[in-house]
Amino acid sequence: MADKVLMKGNEAIAEAAIIAGCRHYFGYPITPQTEVAAYMAKKMPKIGGTFLQAESEIAAINMVYGVSSAGKRVMTSSSSPGISLKGEGLSYLAGADLPAFVVNVQRGGPGLGGIQPSQSDYFQSTRGGGHGDYRMIVYAPASVQEMASLTVKAFESADKYRMTAMILADGTMGQMMEPVDLASLKVNPAPEKLWATTGTGKKREHNIINSLYLKPEELEKVNFERYERYQTVEADEVMYEEYLMNDAEICVAAFGIAARVSKNAINEARARGIKVGMIRPITLWPFPKNVFKKAAEKAHTFISVELSMGQMIEDVKLSTECKANYLLCNRVGGMIPLPEQVLKCIENAAKGELK
Amino acid sequence: MKYKRITVVCGHYGSGKTNVALNMAYEQRQRGEDVSIADLDIVNPYFRTKDSIDELNNRGIGLICSDYAGTNLDIPALPDEMYAITDNINKNYVLDIGGDDRGALALGRLAPQIIKENDYSMIAVINMYRPLTRDYKSTIEVLREIEYAGGISFTAVINNSNLGVQTTSEDVLASISYAQEVSNNMSIPIIATSVSEKLKNELDGKIDNLFLMKLQKSLINKEC
Numbered sequence: 001m002a003d004k005v006l007m008k009g010n011e012a013i014a015e016a017a018i019i020a021g022c023r024h025y026f027g028y029p030i031t032p033q034t035e036v037a038a039y040m041a042k043k044m045p046k047i048g049g050t051f052l053q054a055e056s057e058i059a060a061i062n063m064v065y066g067v068s069s070a071g072k073r074v075m076t077s078s079s080s081p082g083i084s085l086k087g088e089g090l091s092y093l094a095g096a097d098l099p100a101f102v103v104n105v106q107r108g109g110p111g112l113g114g115i116q117p118s119q120s121d122y123f124q125s126t127r128g129g130g131h132g133d134y135r136m137i138v139y140a141p142a143s144v145q146e147m148a149s150l151t152v153k154a155f156e157s158a159d160k161y162r163m164t165a166m167i168l169a170d171g172t173m174g175q176m177m178e179p180v181d182l183a184s185l186k187v188n189p190a191p192e193k194l195w196a197t198t199g200t201g202k203k204r205e206h207n208i209i210n211s212l213y214l215k216p217e218e219l220e221k222v223n224f225e226r227y228e229r230y231q232t233v234e235a236d237e238v239m240y241e242e243y244l245m246n247d248a249e250i251c252v253a254a255f256g257i258a259a260r261v262s263k264n265a266i267n268e269a270r271a272r273g274i275k276v277g278m279i280r281p282i283t284l285w286p287f288p289k290n291v292f293k294k295a296a297e298k299a300h301t302f303i304s305v306e307l308s309m310g311q312m313i314e315d316v317k318l319s320t321e322c323k324a325n326y327l328l329c330n331r332v333g334g335m336i337p338l339p340e341q342v343l344k345c346i347e348n349a350a351k352g353e354l355k
Numbered sequence: 356m357k358y359k360r361i362t363v364v365c366g367h368y369g370s371g372k373t374n375v376a377l378n379m380a381y382e383q384r385q386r387g388e389d390v391s392i393a394d395l396d397i398v399n400p401y402f403r404t405k406d407s408i409d410e411l412n413n414r415g416i417g418l419i420c421s422d423y424a425g426t427n428l429d430i431p432a433l434p435d436e437m438y439a440i441t442d443n444i445n446k447n448y449v450l451d452i453g454g455d456d457r458g459a460l461a462l463g464r465l466a467p468q469i470i471k472e473n474d475y476s477m478i479a480v481i482n483m484y485r486p487l488t489r490d491y492k493s494t495i496e497v498l499r500e501i502e503y504a505g506g507i508s509f510t511a512v513i514n515n516s517n518l519g520v521q522t523t524s525e526d527v528l529a530s531i532s533y534a535q536e537v538s539n540n541m542s543i544p545i546i547a548t549s550v551s552e553k554l555k556n557e558l559d560g561k562i563d564n565l566f567l568m569k570l571q572k573s574l575i576n577k578e579c
Contacts, residue, residue, distance in 0.1 A: 004484065005485065005486045005489070005518075006369070006482065006484040006485055006517065006518045007486055008369060011369075011486060015486055031429045035368075038368075039487075042487060043487075114427050115400060115427050115429055116427060175401055175402075177369060177519055178519060178521075179484070179518040179519060179521050182486075334427070
């Protein structure tokens with residue numbers, strides 16, 4: 001294991017971003033993601049990059065807009081209340097078709113909430129967060145290694161589709177320490193960005209980065225075109241993990257820390273003879289709709305294990321066309337479900353009790 | 356291990372300071388010493404010594420920490436009781452200082468008194484598996500920043516190189532030359548290599564001054 005290092009999830013994101021070629025970080029400290037900024041503050045000056053602690057989250061996301069316009073790989077990170085502040089910027093990035101990497105290490109909400117882990121920004125990240133018709137590609141890591149590998153993936157897909165790609169982690173993922181194999185990270189270089197504002201050299205027309213379209217016909221056209229691109233993303237970029245789903249009559253849906261807790265519960269339930277498995281969405285948008293739809297051919301009950309009041313469960317219901325039974329197994333406010341709680345839900349579902 | 360009245364435990368963020376400090380206090384207590392641990396971390400609101408308060412109470416180890424430690428109120432506060440560390444010279448203390456130079460600032464307030472009394476050791480906890488202290492040069496760079504902020508020079512190194520629960524004896528053995536380089540270049544001794552107790556049998560006789568860590572600080576998710 002000499003090639004491995006012991007990292008916090010937040011540090012793994014920062015190091016993986018550097019490996020992915022990101023040399024520009026703008027942020028504002030907020031627990032539980034501050035280690036991303038602290039790591040960048042130490043490392044960026046040594047490799048000729050930019051670390052800038054902006055005066056606010058709003059300033060930071062607009063700095064991301066600027067650097068992305070110039071064609072460079074760039075990122076910002078925050079936690080729930082800070083991401084709300086970035087909402088306007090996220091919408092402008094989408095409206096200008098700019099690639100960006102944004103990290104949300106969630107804490108309990110709403111409002112200032114608390115500093116313990118949560119997954120209650122699922123709606124915010126998969127349904128927009130800012131105004132207007134747009135999507136972000138949303139990755140949900142369930143280990144420190146995935147915090148690193150999905151960071152690289154996010155930079156690549158952001159560039160490929162000229163979209164914002166987000167890591168939506170819970171505070172546990174940001175704070176926990178695990179060995180990481182950084183040498184295993186393979187990076188595709190950024191594609192040539194002919195649209196970037198890099199200077200014409202008097203050899204081409206000016207490139208203009210803009211989200212303002214005053215003629216409704218034009219604005220409609222760019223929206224339609226953008227959604228055609230989103231269809232490609234839905235077709236090609238879905239990521240998920242299936243666990244013991246071959247014969248599953250009960251399907252647990254969980255991501256991030258909830259998936260790790262659920263795995264323990266599923267193993268115990270299997271030992272008790274219950275045919276239960278798990279689908280772990282790794283991309284929350286695009287959501288693995290077809291995988292859930294197929295699972296509904298065998299599974300009579302879906303249990304959504306979440307650190308929220310029940311947000312992903314809506315996508316589980318939509319994907320399975322509301323044809324099965326559904327059960328929410330949750331803790332909120334910074335609490336984490338224990339395997340015993342999930343096991344109890346699974347046992348209830350096996351008995352046909354929906355509670 | 357031999358202990359002075361005050362043992363200051365410092366190091367890079369995430370190098371394992373709290374675990375080492377807990378176990379140093381525990382070893383002194385087992386020898387019948389009157390010992391307290393002082394959590395002076397002003398950097399990290401999580402994974403605090405206070406999380407282990409029951410384990411400490413049960414073993415008769417005192418705890419000095421901010422009222423806000425472990426309450427999720429994320430403010431860099433220090434306890435007024437911290438002055439007992441230099442005032443109460445009939446008792447031993449292990450000081451768990453926050454990570455990096457930012458954490459070591461808290462030590463600066465006590466440094467003149469500690470140096471004046473001159474019954475202390477200043478321990479550098481090092482872990483070559485942490486990404487920013489992979490070699491002796493980067494490690495010493497971090498340790499020098501800590502000395503500058505904290506106002507005390509290191510007197511010894513503890514090699515706590517580990518990969519968390521997945522650490523193997525090979526990982527520990529592979530870190531020996533690294534620790535030696537840190538020690539040589541700072542002209543201070545390696546007083547121990549600290550490992551989880553479960554590696555005892557595999558490492559016995561292979562490493563000088565093996566320090567077995569019997570206590571493990573509380574983690575947020577023991578189940579997973």
